[in-house]
Amino acid sequence: MLENLDDQNKRLRLTRRDFLMLSAGLAAGYFIGSNLPVLFQESSKVAIVKVNQYSLNIKDILKPYFSQFNLNLKGKQVLLKPNLVDFHGEDKHITTNPAILKAAIELFGELGATIIVAEASGLRRDVNTILYYTHIKQLLRGYGVKFVDLNMDDVEKVKIPSNLTKLDYFYIPKTILNSDYIVSIPKLKTHHWMGVTLSLKNMFGIMPGIKYGWPKNKLHYAGVERSILDINYTVRPDFAIIDGVYGIEGNGPIFGDNKYLGAVVMSNDPLAADFIAARLIEVNPEKVNYLKFAAVQLNYSLAPLGNIKNIKVFGNSINSIKQPFRLLDEFKYLRS
Amino acid sequence: MLIPHNKKTAFCLVLLTFVAFALQKIQLFATKKVVQYSCMIDKYRDFIINNQLLDGGFGYYKKDSSLAEPGFYCLLALIAFDKTIRPVEAGIKWLLSLQNNDGGWLLFKDDNLSSPLATALALIVLAEYNADKYKPIINDGKAYLEKANGFHTTKTMSQNAWGWNKGGFISIEPSAYAVIGLRKAHSTEEKRIKEAEQFFLQNRCESGGWTYGYPIDTNHPDSKKVYSIPLTPQIHITALVLMAAQGRFKPLDKDFELIIREYDKSYCPLSLALSVLAFNSYGQDARPILNRLNEIMLKDDYLAQMPFYNALSLLANLTTKGINPLCLKT
Numbered sequence: 001m002l003e004n005l006d007d008q009n010k011r012l013r014l015t016r017r018d019f020l021m022l023s024a025g026l027a028a029g030y031f032i033g034s035n036l037p038v039l040f041q042e043s044s045k046v047a048i049v050k051v052n053q054y055s056l057n058i059k060d061i062l063k064p065y066f067s068q069f070n071l072n073l074k075g076k077q078v079l080l081k082p083n084l085v086d087f088h089g090e091d092k093h094i095t096t097n098p099a100i101l102k103a104a105i106e107l108f109g110e111l112g113a114t115i116i117v118a119e120a121s122g123l124r125r126d127v128n129t130i131l132y133y134t135h136i137k138q139l140l141r142g143y144g145v146k147f148v149d150l151n152m153d154d155v156e157k158v159k160i161p162s163n164l165t166k167l168d169y170f171y172i173p174k175t176i177l178n179s180d181y182i183v184s185i186p187k188l189k190t191h192h193w194m195g196v197t198l199s200l201k202n203m204f205g206i207m208p209g210i211k212y213g214w215p216k217n218k219l220h221y222a223g224v225e226r227s228i229l230d231i232n233y234t235v236r237p238d239f240a241i242i243d244g245v246y247g248i249e250g251n252g253p254i255f256g257d258n259k260y261l262g263a264v265v266m267s268n269d270p271l272a273a274d275f276i277a278a279r280l281i282e283v284n285p286e287k288v289n290y291l292k293f294a295a296v297q298l299n300y301s302l303a304p305l306g307n308i309k310n311i312k313v314f315g316n317s318i319n320s321i322k323q324p325f326r327l328l329d330e331f332k333y334l335r336s
Numbered sequence: 337m338l339i340p341h342n343k344k345t346a347f348c349l350v351l352l353t354f355v356a357f358a359l360q361k362i363q364l365f366a367t368k369k370v371v372q373y374s375c376m377i378d379k380y381r382d383f384i385i386n387n388q389l390l391d392g393g394f395g396y397y398k399k400d401s402s403l404a405e406p407g408f409y410c411l412l413a414l415i416a417f418d419k420t421i422r423p424v425e426a427g428i429k430w431l432l433s434l435q436n437n438d439g440g441w442l443l444f445k446d447d448n449l450s451s452p453l454a455t456a457l458a459l460i461v462l463a464e465y466n467a468d469k470y471k472p473i474i475n476d477g478k479a480y481l482e483k484a485n486g487f488h489t490t491k492t493m494s495q496n497a498w499g500w501n502k503g504g505f506i507s508i509e510p511s512a513y514a515v516i517g518l519r520k521a522h523s524t525e526e527k528r529i530k531e532a533e534q535f536f537l538q539n540r541c542e543s544g545g546w547t548y549g550y551p552i553d554t555n556h557p558d559s560k561k562v563y564s565i566p567l568t569p570q571i572h573i574t575a576l577v578l579m580a581a582q583g584r585f586k587p588l589d590k591d592f593e594l595i596i597r598e599y600d601k602s603y604c605p606l607s608l609a610l611s612v613l614a615f616n617s618y619g620q621d622a623r624p625i626l627n628r629l630n631e632i633m634l635k636d637d638y639l640a641q642m643p644f645y646n647a648l649s650l651l652a653n654l655t656t657k658g659i660n661p662l663c664l665k666t
Contacts, residue, residue: 217549218501218503
């Protein structure tokens with residue numbers, strides 16, 4: 001389906017020129033003396049947690065690190081957004097593992113939050129079949145957690161603050177808009193067009209197919225990088241839990257190969273989490289175009305999507321975990 | 337070897353008894369099945385009626401706002417059951433309220449663009465309900481579909497087919513709906529329907545059936561090593577193309593075989609119900625698929641609580657009574 005969108009994607013790829021224009025706009029904003037939003041002053045914290053196998057009690061492993069984020073979500077509605085893009089067999093790690101989702105349900109549940117799991121699968125209309133085969137259906141039943149297929153949710157028209165796609169508005173599922181706290185729970189994967197797919201790219205999967213097509217083809221036409229940024233500026237995820245026990249390398253996100261990393265990355269700054277997760281697979285995040293743009297101020301009224309300066313890593317070190325994920329030829333430059 | 341007369345009579349009697357017993361069992365089984373389908377029909381119909389929203393529409397989920405796809409399927413199912421029942425009238429009023437100025441239909445009240453899928457479904461509903469009474473409205477919708485543009489094409493998908501929305505790429509699913517809708521509305525726009533058929537024929541998956549569009553996944557064009565991986569066909573899209581193809585082009589055996597191979601692994605009522613309607617349209621035995629559909633609807637409370645899936649299930653079960661509004665008689 002997505003073949004030959006390449007010219008389109010090249011045309012819409014964010015460039016150095018865009019970057020310079022944004023910088024100029026930002027400088028102008030300073031001179032005008034507008035109310036420049038306060039940039040993140042504190043360093044973001046990112047936990048790297050060694051998790052050897054999905055069969056372990058992952059909640060207990062994550063909890064000492066998770067508790068350091070001091071989240072107060074009692075009585076809040078927390079939406080967990082896993083990656084359930086497609087299903088190619090249990091031995092193929094293209095979706096968020098149910099063990100990671102289970103740990104997230106338990107961790108946020110212990111904070112006194114009401115949990116909802118939601119997804120608008122990008123390659124399947126019948127997400128119910130994916131839920132069964134990934135065993136997430138049984139997991140949610142066991143915990144009495146509600147699942148919402150965002151492809152079928154009510155939607156609301158929301159202005160895009162960044163509007164890099166020039167679509168002006170998005171139709172966002174109401175379950176997303178009505179949630180107090182959004183947790184992006186992606187699978188750590190290389191991506192055949194974007195280089196890597198992590199917590200920001202995972203938010204592509206909140207957009208309803210009935211409006212944006214399968215596989216979200218209207219957003220592909222508008223430019224994948226631009227869409228990722230616009231979606232995240234419109235609906236910022238509050239927390240990221242990146243499933244990197246097993247990931248996908250090479251021709252990801254669907255047809256790549258399994259790759260063991262043995263780690264979970266968590267942060268209340270999803271962009272910082274993505275930067276660290278990229279480094280774990282020996283990808284330079286500053287060379288991943290959409291991550292680079294997410295880290296700068298787009299205009300004087302929009303703060304960056306996260307703070308990547310002086311990220312404080314705790315738990316395990318990058319060096320103790322990192323290993324190179326195979327990249328397609330055209331993304332080899334991301335390694336340096 | 338000759339059997340003595342008295343022994344022959346005895347043998348015949350035993351044989352007849354056995355046959356009578358077997359026939360009785362078969363009849364009982366058949367009766368039981370018919371009763372079972374009738375019960376399911378009542379159950380699905382009642383659920384739909386009980387979940388009609390105040391504006392006359394229906395949502396995918398209970399208590400959601402009214403949306404075109406679930407709402408139009410609910411109406412189609414109720415009309416197929418009995419077009420004179422009261423909820424149908426309120427539903428039609430709501431359906432008419434979603435018609436856009438360009439003749440097409442919106443997906444929901446505050447939508448900004450007409451949708452080929454919503455328009456096609458609206459045409460099917462109105463054609464089934466009262467084609468004569470709503471002729472001018474049907475004609476407007478038909479004209480929208482015939483002229484709808486603004487869908488992007490690619491090098492390998494260059495036909496003048498339909499997309500999900502203006503600004504998106506042409507896609508198999510909305511194109512199949514558009515063809516069915518136009519044919520139900522007796523469109524004479526032969527050229528565009530033929531283009532869509534070319535689109536279907538050129539984009540069939542290697543293993544039979546169809547997916548969203550081009551059936552091969554390719555990676556980045558700058559790559560020195562280009563991967564071209566066949567994509568998995570989707571059951572519901574295959575069923576829709578089969579229905580759009582009725583009396584037009586002959587599907588291949590492998591298109592049907594895909595559904596036969598995959599249906600009992602599916603937990604998707606959309607896929608199963610459309611497969612029942614497609615198989616029924618071709619006079620093929622759809623009962624195993626229908627039984628699978630009823631089984632998952634009974635077992636899965638999440639599915640059972642959705643008006644959209646109840647509507648699809650009602651339509652599928654009505655085929656046991658010889659009713660199939662997606663069967664295009666030619």
